[in-house]
Amino acid sequence: MRNRTIYLLLLPGALFLTIFxxxxxxxxxxxxxxxxxxxxFEGYLHYFQDKYFIGILLTxxxxxLVTTFICILLGFPVAYYISKVGTRTKVLxxxxxxxxxxxxxxxxxxxxxxxxxxNGVLNKLLLSIGLIEEPLNILYTPTAIIIGLVxxxxxxxxxxxxxxxxxxxxxxxxxxESLGASRLGVxxxxxxxxxxxxLVIGSIxxxxxxxxxxxxxxxxxxxxxVISTFLYQNATTLNDWHTAAIVATIMIVITLLVTIIMNQIxxxxxxxx
Amino acid sequence: xxxxxxGLAVFxxxxxxxxxxxxxxxxxxxxxGGSVLKFPIETFSFKWYENIFKVNMFLTSFKTSIxxxxxxxxxxxxxxxxxxxALSRFDxxxxxxxxxxxxxxxxxxxxxxxxxxxxxxxxxxxxPIYTGLxxxxxxxxxxxxxxxxxxxxxxxxxxxxxxxxxxxxxxIGTFFQVVLPNIKSGIIAAVMIAFxxxxxxxxxxxxxxxxxxSTFPIQMLTYVETYFDPTIAAISVMLMIITAFFxxxxxxxxxLSYFTKR
Numbered sequence: 001m002r003n004r005t006i007y008l009l010l011l012p013g014a015l016f017l018t019i020f021x022x023x024x025x026x027x028x029x030x031x032x033x034x035x036x037x038x039x040x041f042e043g044y045l046h047y048f049q050d051k052y053f054i055g056i057l058l059t060x061x062x063x064x065l066v067t068t069f070i071c072i073l074l075g076f077p078v079a080y081y082i083s084k085v086g087t088r089t090k091v092l093x094x095x096x097x098x099x100x101x102x103x104x105x106x107x108x109x110x111x112x113x114x115x116x117x118x119n120g121v122l123n124k125l126l127l128s129i130g131l132i133e134e135p136l137n138i139l140y141t142p143t144a145i146i147i148g149l150v151x152x153x154x155x156x157x158x159x160x161x162x163x164x165x166x167x168x169x170x171x172x173x174x175x176x177e178s179l180g181a182s183r184l185g186v187x188x189x190x191x192x193x194x195x196x197x198x199l200v201i202g203s204i205x206x207x208x209x210x211x212x213x214x215x216x217x218x219x220x221x222x223x224x225x226v227i228s229t230f231l232y233q234n235a236t237t238l239n240d241w242h243t244a245a246i247v248a249t250i251m252i253v254i255t256l257l258v259t260i261i262m263n264q265i266x267x268x269x270x271x272x273x
Numbered sequence: 274x275x276x277x278x279x280g281l282a283v284f285x286x287x288x289x290x291x292x293x294x295x296x297x298x299x300x301x302x303x304x305x306g307g308s309v310l311k312f313p314i315e316t317f318s319f320k321w322y323e324n325i326f327k328v329n330m331f332l333t334s335f336k337t338s339i340x341x342x343x344x345x346x347x348x349x350x351x352x353x354x355x356x357x358x359a360l361s362r363f364d365x366x367x368x369x370x371x372x373x374x375x376x377x378x379x380x381x382x383x384x385x386x387x388x389x390x391x392x393x394x395x396x397x398x399x400x401p402i403y404t405g406l407x408x409x410x411x412x413x414x415x416x417x418x419x420x421x422x423x424x425x426x427x428x429x430x431x432x433x434x435x436x437x438x439x440x441x442x443x444x445i446g447t448f449f450q451v452v453l454p455n456i457k458s459g460i461i462a463a464v465m466i467a468f469x470x471x472x473x474x475x476x477x478x479x480x481x482x483x484x485x486x487s488t489f490p491i492q493m494l495t496y497v498e499t500y501f502d503p504t505i506a507a508i509s510v511m512l513m514i515i516t517a518f519f520x521x522x523x524x525x526x527x528x529l530s531y532f533t534k535r
Binding site: 002003005006007009010012013014016017018020021022023024025027028074075077078080081082084091093094095096097098099100101102103104105106107108110111112113114115119121151154155159208211212214215218219228231232235236241244245248251252255259 | 278281282284285288289291292293295296298299302310311312351352353355356358359360363365371374375377378380381382383384385386388389390391392393394408409411412415419444469472473475476479480490493494497505506508509512513516517519520524529532
């Protein structure tokens with residue numbers, strides 16, 4: 001009787017997601033293995049030999065990797081600082097981190113068009129102080145996509161890491177220092193391993209987010225395709241649903257693989273995390 | 274230690290300049306009097322704010338976005354509140370699987386979600402674009418509704434519910450008169466967070482446009498492709514004001530801990 005109530009409460013939502021999300025995704029994945037009615041891997045073989053597609057895939061992976069790396073380098077010290085300051089400053093800095101996260105990605109990517117465009121703020125500034133002689137071509141390159149993605153995901157890794165760093169036992173750090181560990185030693189042997197879970201979750205969020213992002217590469221990438229804009233182009237402009245389905249499946253598989261592998265790495269480094 | 278903190282403080286300051294500087298610049302450019310976006314501005318005017326209300330596409334797509342987000346929000350609440358309640362209140366077989374299913378719209382790439390939904394639901398069943406947007410946005414709002422309400426229920430003392438039972442209240446009556454009023458602030462926060470997610474969504478909406486129908490962010494993208502005037506900057510400022518307003522309400526209702534939890 002009790003069990004029936006529980007499942008009755010869950011049924012509408014679960015059914016809704018199954019019909020409108022799970023089944024379409026399974027049908028899409030299934031469709032990639034059929035070519036004109038017969039079972040084959042031909043679609044995948046074709047795309048993994050296609051230089052253009054491999055180029056897009058590698059660019060996307062590289063962009064996502066660099067973005068993740070920069071986000072960790074910038075985000076970790078900031079999160080560490082925020083977790084240590086007084087309550088009032090902490091609340092303010094948290095609000096300032098959350099605000100961009102809730103702001104439309106169109107707005108955030110577009111703001112970079114004003115800055116890194118050929119006649120943009122950055123070029124004007126660098127030209128006026130004589131650091132460069134020709135305007136830099138950043139907009140519509142992979143670098144522009146990376147800048148936009150770092151801007152998009154940095155708040156996410158900051159607030160994820162704050163959650164972990166805040167819970168770190170202050171006594172542990174004091175103990176390590178009083179036992180003679182150098183500041184660098186404390187960081188490498190205590191702070192870093194203890195923040196591993198947050199670092200891994202944050203990295204997964206940033207990497208997967210960058211790998212699948214659409215708005216930022218669409219606005220800042222110009223002709224430079226990434227995997228999501230390639231999928232969109234095939235699904236709509238080119239009307240090639242078979243290709244789009246293959247790209248979608250590859251995106252799902254890579255997203256899943258990255259998540260699983262990263263979790264394994266985190267477990268190896270810190271089994272208790 | 275002080276020395277090191279100062280270095281960190283400067284570093285943190287610079288990172289926040291990077292995060293907020295572009296938003297500040299875009300806000301300043303919205304007051305440009307000329308017809309080309311530039312920073313710093315040359316003349317000051319409000320004319321691009323007025324222009325938002327003159328461009329018909331913006332008005333209709335804004336209305337579409339509001340309607341889709343509100344209607345989707347309502348359906349997400351109807352589906353999500355019972356699910357969040359069951360997931361927080363009971364232990365049962367298959368709980369972790371169902372949990373994963375309800376969170377999955379966040380984990381699956383949005384562009385994949387949009388494409389598969391377009392191909393196997395909208396096109397296959399010839400759904401009107403409005404209906405497609407409504408269902409699609411409900412999908413992406415559901416995990417946020419469930420997450421916020423679950424976190425609100427996690428602090429609810431279920432023994433109150435049992436007390437109401439033993440005093441003779443019916444199960445459904447207890448839910449509406451005891452449980453719901455207690456998680457009221459959680460529900461409002463859920464509505465606001467889900468609304469922002471839906472209103473800002475691009476990945477799903479980009480697949481569902483038609484003659485005269487598209488959502489507000491998609492209309493912005495289309496506009497940017499052709500024009501580089503300060504209208505988008507003016508719109509950005511208005512969106513940021515709405516966002517800040519929503520954020521402060523959520524902060525009042527739930528505190529900031531909701532955002533730092535993963």
